[in-house]
Amino acid sequence: MSDRRLEIDGVSKRYGETVALREMTFDVRAGELFGFVGSNGAGKTTTMRIVLGVLAGDAGAVRWDGEPITLETRRLIGYMPEERGLYPRMKVGEQLTYLARLHGMAAPAARRAAERWTERLGVAGRRDDEVQKLSLGNQQRVQLAAALVHDPRILVLDEPFSGLDPVAVDVMSEVLREKAGEGVPVVFSSHQLDLVQRLCDRVGIVRSGQMVACGTVDELRAGGAVRLVVDVPQAPPDWTGALPGVRVLGHEGSRTELELGAGADDQAVLKAALATGPVHEFARRRPSLTELFRSVVSEGEQR
Known part of the structure; x- marks a missing residue:
């Protein structure tokens, strides 16, 4: 064949x-x-x-x-x-x-x-x-x-x-x-x-x-780290506190972008967000190929 x-x-x-x-x-x-x-x-x-x-x-x-x-x-x-x-x-x-x-x-x-x-x-x-x-x-x-x-x-x-x-x-x-x-x-x-x-x-x-x-591209992006976008208008900047395995990637107005490491619990993040007041958005965001590439390259540099 x-x-x-x-x-x-x-x-x-x-x-x-x-x-x-x-x-x-x-x-x-x-x-x-x-x-x-x-x-x-x-x-x-x-x-x-x-x-x-x-x-x-x-x-x-x-x-x-x-x-x-x-x-x-x-x-x-x-x-x-x-x-x-x-x-x-x-x-x-x-x-x-x-x-x-x-x-x-x-x-x-x-x-x-x-x-x-x-x-x-x-x-x-x-x-x-x-x-x-x-x-x-x-x-x-x-x-x-x-x-x-x-x-x-x-x-x-x-x-x-x-x-x-x-x-x-x-x-x-x-x-x-x-x-x-x-x-x-x-x-x-x-x-x-x-x-x-x-x-x-x-x-x-x-x-x-x-x-x-x-x-x-979809397979590669699905294999990347989980990211969350959370819109919490009444939350202080450090509202994620000491949530294990959660890294803050950035803030834009009341929206916070987070990356969840191994063992991190998205439900714990949601609970922490609700504790600050109303939550207008809570969504997973898949990384772009550019973000995934940076992650793969930086992972190699850290070894």
């Missing part, structure tokens, strides 16, 4: 004494948008380079459709490197046609693909300009076109939204959704966690070269 997934299975990588990746494991399924997030130096780019064959892992395997990735398989991947990889003095249209031909497309088909993607990404009017003469945002659009021009079966994008204005972010998001809709597995890294939360089917959080959390 065909298993059209990109699998990263137990991939490790060292540079001398520095461990860049430690048994990195996750998969990206057909038609899925997978957000790959972590602090700078967490191992995201190293993982992507190993998928592409730019680097070799010390252990583990990368598979596509259940088979080890080969040089021929890698021609099916659309890759967008973080440091970008365009020829600055080459004209946009010529460059995209050239890159499409490197992936095996015939010249007429390569030219048509270059025209289609520059049109789609809003840089058709710059086809005859050298890349170095474009704004950084337009260079970013051309770089995405370079990843798409050969009709890839897999997309691996390193910080594709970096430096884009809101309109370009919307265009990029729409294109990635379209490719996923065609059954392409799409993995991208980004520090814009609100965008990842909105766009992705699943998210993997990387810390110190390891995958420390992976799942849908």
Whole structure:
């Protein structure tokens, strides 16, 4: 049975004494948008380079459709490197046609693909300009076109939204959704966690070269610490007193946001709130992906 997934299975990588990746494991399924997030130096780019064959892992395997990735398989991947990889003095249209031909497309088909993607990404009017003469945002659009021009079966994008204005972010998001809709597995890294939360089917959080959390946004948020928002207009600022396991995150007017640690009792919080007078709101609030990410990263720093 065909298993059209990109699998990263137990991939490790060292540079001398520095461990860049430690048994990195996750998969990206057909038609899925997978957000790959972590602090700078967490191992995201190293993982992507190993998928592409730019680097070799010390252990583990990368598979596509259940088979080890080969040089021929890698021609099916659309890759967008973080440091970008365009020829600055080459004209946009010529460059995209050239890159499409490197992936095996015939010249007429390569030219048509270059025209289609520059049109789609809003840089058709710059086809005859050298890349170095474009704004950084337009260079970013051309770089995405370079990843798409050969009709890839897999997309691996390193910080594709970096430096884009809101309109370009919307265009990029729409294109990635379209490719996923065609059954392409799409993995991208980004520090814009609100965008990842909105766009992705699943998210993997990387810390110190390891995958420390992976799942849908809802699954990850459900696994975070319980937070409560309590509106107690007559309560003093220290109304939570010495409630065990309860941490005050902040106040906004009469509303207090609390985080409940292990063993904390939300009913004890409610009882303490009612003791101050009327309670206008008592609700659980799920952490955003950004808050969850901060929690996961800070947890690692404290160890």
